[in-house]
Amino acid sequence: MTFETLDIRRDGAVVFATITAAPINLIGPALVRDLVSFVIEAEADAGIQVVVFKSGDPDFFIAHVDVTRISEYRQETIPLAGEPSLGLLFRRLSLSRLITIAQIEGRVRAAGNEFVLACDMRFAALETAIFAQPETGYGLVPGAGGMQHLARLVGRARALEIMLSGEDYNAAIAERYGWINRAMPAAELDGFVRALAQRIAKFPASARNGVKTRVNSLTLASAEEFREDSDLFLERSRDPVSQARTQIALQQHGFQTREGELDLARQLDRLS
Amino acid sequence: MTFETLDIRRDGAVVFATITAAPINLIGPALVRDLVSFVIEAEADAGIQVVVFKSGDPDFFIAHVDVTRISEYRQETIPLAGEPSLGLLFRRLSLSRLITIAQIEGRVRAAGNEFVLACDMRFAALETAIFAQPETGYGLVPGAGGMQHLARLVGRARALEIMLSGEDYNAAIAERYGWINRAMPAAELDGFVRALAQRIAKFPASARNGVKTRVNSLTLASAEEFREDSDLFLERSRDPVSQARTQIALQQHGFQTREGELDLARQLDRLS
Amino acid sequence: MTFETLDIRRDGAVVFATITAAPINLIGPALVRDLVSFVIEAEADAGIQVVVFKSGDPDFFIAHVDVTRISEYRQETIPLAGEPSLGLLFRRLSLSRLITIAQIEGRVRAAGNEFVLACDMRFAALETAIFAQPETGYGLVPGAGGMQHLARLVGRARALEIMLSGEDYNAAIAERYGWINRAMPAAELDGFVRALAQRIAKFPASARNGVKTRVNSLTLASAEEFREDSDLFLERSRDPVSQARTQIALQQHGFQTREGELDLARQLDRLS
Numbered sequence: 123m124t125f126e127t128l129d130i131r132r133d134g135a136v137v138f139a140t141i142t143a144a145p146i147n148l149i150g151p152a153l154v155r156d157l158v159s160f161v162i163e164a165e166a167d168a169g170i171q172v173v174v175f176k177s178g179d180p181d182f183f184i185a186h187v188d189v190t191r192i193s194e195y196r197q198e199t200i201p202l203a204g205e206p207s208l209g210l211l212f213r214r215l216s217l218s219r220l221i222t223i224a225q226i227e228g229r230v231r232a233a234g235n236e237f238v239l240a241c242d243m244r245f246a247a248l249e250t251a252i253f254a255q256p257e258t259g260y261g262l263v264p265g266a267g268g269m270q271h272l273a274r275l276v277g278r279a280r281a282l283e284i285m286l287s288g289e290d291y292n293a294a295i296a297e298r299y300g301w302i303n304r305a306m307p308a309a310e311l312d313g314f315v316r317a318l319a320q321r322i323a324k325f326p327a328s329a330r331n332g333v334k335t336r337v338n339s340l341t342l343a344s345a346e347e348f349r350e351d352s353d354l355f356l357e358r359s360r361d362p363v364s365q366a367r368t369q370i371a372l373q374q375h376g377f378q379t380r381e382g383e384l385d386l387a388r389q390l391d392r393l394s
Numbered sequence: 395m396t397f398e399t400l401d402i403r404r405d406g407a408v409v410f411a412t413i414t415a416a417p418i419n420l421i422g423p424a425l426v427r428d429l430v431s432f433v434i435e436a437e438a439d440a441g442i443q444v445v446v447f448k449s450g451d452p453d454f455f456i457a458h459v460d461v462t463r464i465s466e467y468r469q470e471t472i473p474l475a476g477e478p479s480l481g482l483l484f485r486r487l488s489l490s491r492l493i494t495i496a497q498i499e500g501r502v503r504a505a506g507n508e509f510v511l512a513c514d515m516r517f518a519a520l521e522t523a524i525f526a527q528p529e530t531g532y533g534l535v536p537g538a539g540g541m542q543h544l545a546r547l548v549g550r551a552r553a554l555e556i557m558l559s560g561e562d563y564n565a566a567i568a569e570r571y572g573w574i575n576r577a578m579p580a581a582e583l584d585g586f587v588r589a590l591a592q593r594i595a596k597f598p599a600s601a602r603n604g605v606k607t608r609v610n611s612l613t614l615a616s617a618e619e620f621r622e623d624s625d626l627f628l629e630r631s632r633d634p635v636s637q638a639r640t641q642i643a644l645q646q647h648g649f650q651t652r653e654g655e656l657d658l659a660r661q662l663d664r665l666s
Numbered sequence: 667m668t669f670e671t672l673d674i675r676r677d678g679a680v681v682f683a684t685i686t687a688a689p690i691n692l693i694g695p696a697l698v699r700d701l702v703s704f705v706i707e708a709e710a711d712a713g714i715q716v717v718v719f720k721s722g723d724p725d726f727f728i729a730h731v732d733v734t735r736i737s738e739y740r741q742e743t744i745p746l747a748g749e750p751s752l753g754l755l756f757r758r759l760s761l762s763r764l765i766t767i768a769q770i771e772g773r774v775r776a777a778g779n780e781f782v783l784a785c786d787m788r789f790a791a792l793e794t795a796i797f798a799q800p801e802t803g804y805g806l807v808p809g810a811g812g813m814q815h816l817a818r819l820v821g822r823a824r825a826l827e828i829m830l831s832g833e834d835y836n837a838a839i840a841e842r843y844g845w846i847n848r849a850m851p852a853a854e855l856d857g858f859v860r861a862l863a864q865r866i867a868k869f870p871a872s873a874r875n876g877v878k879t880r881v882n883s884l885t886l887a888s889a890e891e892f893r894e895d896s897d898l899f900l901e902r903s904r905d906p907v908s909q910a911r912t913q914i915a916l917q918q919h920g921f922q923t924r925e926g927e928l929d930l931a932r933q934l935d936r937l938s
Contacts, residue, residue: 338822
C-alpha cells in the first residue's frame with residue numbers, strides 16, 4: 123500500500139499508518155482520498171486486525187481541515203461514507219472491523235480531533251500532545267462528530283467548555299476530562315501502543331467484533347445525528363460572519379501556516 | 395440592574411453576578427425572584443453574552459433552599475419556568491442563550507449544587523469549595539435536577555454515593571468525579587474564569603448557540619424528567635418522617651444557621 | 667444466615683458478606699446459590715439496609731466464573747433472575763432495595779468485575795486491587811453486564827480498551843477511568859467503607875429508595891440489553907475457537923488455578 127500522505131508499515135496483523143501530509147497535516151482532498159483507500163484496502167485484507175495512526179510531524183498530528191477546499195475533500199469521502207460528509211466518513215471508521223488506535227504527539231485540532239475521537243482508542247504524549255476544538259472562534263461548529271463524541275465522553279459542562287473556549291488542552295487535562303484514554307511520557311508511548319496493538323491483534327476476531335458491535339450500539343451516535351452536525355457545519359461555513367473571520371485569519375493571523383498554527387489559541391484571541 | 399440578593403457588575407459582554415443573600419445564601423423567595431428578573435433582563439440585552447455567578451460570602455456559595463418557605467420560592471419561579479418548580483427554572487437557565495459559568499468558593503449544597511449543575515461550566519477553589527447533595531439525610535430527594543445531572547456526569551455508582559451518603563466533597567474529588575470542570579488554587583480562579591468568560595464572549599454568538607443547542611439536545615434531560623424529580627421532592631417534603639427530621643435539624647442541629655451549616659455533614663451524623 | 671461460600675457478619679442495619687469460595691473465589695453453582703439465598707433473606711429482613719461485599723482471600727476478590735460449570739451456575743440464578751442468566755441476576759441485584767457496596771482487595775476479573783459493576787458503589791485498595799475484563803482473550807465476550815456498565819461509565823474508547831486488551835488494571839487507573847468510585851490505601855479502606863455503610867443505613871429508607879429508583883431509571887440498562895449480552899456470551903462459549911482456547915488455557919496455562927491466575931494477563935499473552 124503506497125499513498126501520497128500516508129506512510130504504511132506492517133508488523134504481523136498490525137499496520138502503522140503515519141500521516142505525512144506536509145506541511146502541517148491539513149485534512150484536504152489528498153489525505154481524505156488516501157484515508158479512504160487505505161481503510162478499504164486494509165479491511166479487505168483478512169490478515170490485518172489493528173491499525174495504529176501516528177504522525178510524521180512532531181508538531182502536528184492533524185492541524186484541521188483545509189478551509190479553502192471544503193467541497194473538494196467532502197467529495198473524496200463518498201466511496202466510504204456514501205455521501206459527501208467527513209463526519210459520516212469518521213463514523214464509518216468507528217464501525218470498521220479494524221481496531222483503530224490513535225498515537226498522538228503534537229497538535230490535533232478541530233476535524234483532526236474529530237478523527238481521533240472516531241478511533242477506538244487514544245493515547246497521547248504528555249510533553250507534546252495538544253487538543254482543541256476551536257470552530258466557534260471562526261463562527262463555525264464542529265461538524266465531523268466532535269459534538270457527538272465529546273458530549274458523551276466528557277459530559278455537558280466539559281464539552282461546552284472545550285467547544286465554546288476553543289482553547290488548547292494538554293494531554294494531562296485531556297486524560298482527566300476523559301477525552302483520551304491515557305496520557306503518558308513520550309518515551310513510553312510508542313512501546314505501550316505497539317504492545318497493546320499486538321496483543322489485541324492476537325485475540326480471536328469473532329470475540330473482538332462481538333464487543334465492538336455491542337459497544338458501538340451503546341455509545342456511537344446515529345448517522346442522523348452525525349448528518350445534522352455535518353449540515354450545520356456547512357451552513358455556518360457559508361455564513362458571512364464565519365467567512366469574514368476565516369479570511370482575516372488566513373490573511374493576517376497565519377491560519378493554515380506552520381508558524382500561525384503553533385499557538386493557534388492565542389491567534390484566536392487576536393482575531394476577536 | 396439592581397437587586398436585593400444579587401450584586402451585578404458588567405465588563406463588556408460579560409456580567410458578574412455575585413450572590414449576596416445573607417446570612418448564608420439560602421434559596422428563598424427573594425433570591426429566586428432576583429435570579430428570575432436578572433436572567434430575563436440579561437437575555438433581553440443583546441450586548442450580554444456570558445454570565446459569571448460568584449458568591450459574596452467566602453464560606454457559602456449557596457447553602458440550599460429555605461425549607462421553611464418552599465411554596466413561596468416555588469411561586470417565584472413561574473415567570474421563567476412557566477410553572478412552580480425550581481428544577482424547571484434551573485433547566486430553563488441551561489437552555490438560555492447566555493453562557494453561564496459558576497465560580498465556586500465556599501459551600502454549595504443541595505439545590506445550591508443543583509444550581510451550579512445547571513450552569514454551563516463549573517470551576518472551583520481547591521481550598522474552600524465544598525459540594526454536597528444531602529437531601530436523603532432529611533428524608534428528601536434532590537428535586538431540582540441534581541439526579542438528572544449527576545447520573546449523566548458521574549455515572550451510576552458515584553451518583554448513588556454522592557446522594558445516598560450526603561457527604562461533603564472537596565473540589566479535588568469533585569473534579570476527579572467529573573462533577574465540576576476543574577479545581578484550581580483560589581488565587582488563580584478569579585483570573586482564569588475572567589479570561590475564559592471574555593474569550594467566549596468575543597466569539598460569534600451564532601456559532602455559540604449552534605454548539606449549545608446541539609449539546610443540550612444530547613445531554614440535558616427532558617422537562618418531563620425534571621418535573622418528575624420536582625414532584626417527588628414535593629411529595630417527600632410532605633412526608634411525616636421528612637418533616638420530623640427537618641424540624642429536629644432546625645431546632646437542635648443549627649440547620650439553616652451559619653454555625654450549623656459550616657459542618658453540615660457531621661450535623662447529619664448527629665441527626666441520625 | 668449461614669452459607670458455604672459466604673461469611674455473614676451483621677452490625678446494626680449493615681451486613682458484611684465475605685466471599686469464601688476457596689481456592690480462588692470462582693463463580694460456580696455454590697457461590698451463585700449462596701448469593702441468591704443471601705439476597706432473598708436479606709431483602710426479607712426489614713432491619714437490613716446496606717450490604718458490604720468483601721473477600722476472605724487477600725489475592726482474589728472474585729476470579730471469574732468456573733468455565734467448566736456454566737450451565738450449572740446459570741440454573742442457580744433462576745430464583746432471583748427469573749431465567750438462567752448471571753447478567754440478569756446481577757441486574758436484579760442493582761434493582762434491590764438493599765444498598766450494596768463492593769470493598770475490593772485482590773483480583774476481580776470477568777464476571778467478578780461484572781458483579782462489582784452491579785453493586786451500587788465500588789471502593790478499592792490501591793496496593794492490591796486488580797481489575798480486568800479478559801473474555802475476548804478466550805474468544806468470549808463479557809456476558810453478565812460488563813459491556814453495559816463499562817460503556818456507560820467510562821465511555822466508548824476506554825470500554826473498548828479494557829475489553830479488547832483484557833489487561834490487568836490497578837485501582838489508581840480504575841479510579842481515573844471512572845470504573846470504580848475511589849481508590850485508597852488498604853489501611854484506610856475498611857474504616858472508610860464501614861463508616862459510609864453505617865451512615866447510609868441510618869438515613870430514611872423512603873428517600874434512599876426514591877434516589878436509587880430514579881438513578882436506575884437513568885443509568886441501568888434494560889433487561890433486554892442484558893439478555894442480549896448473556897445470549898452472545900453463551901453463543902460464543904459454544905464456538906470451537908473459544909472452546910479450544912479455553913481448553914489450552916486450562917491444561918497448559920494454569921487457568922482456574924491460583925498460580926496461573928495471579929498473573930492472568932501474562933498467561934493470556936502466552937496463550938496467543
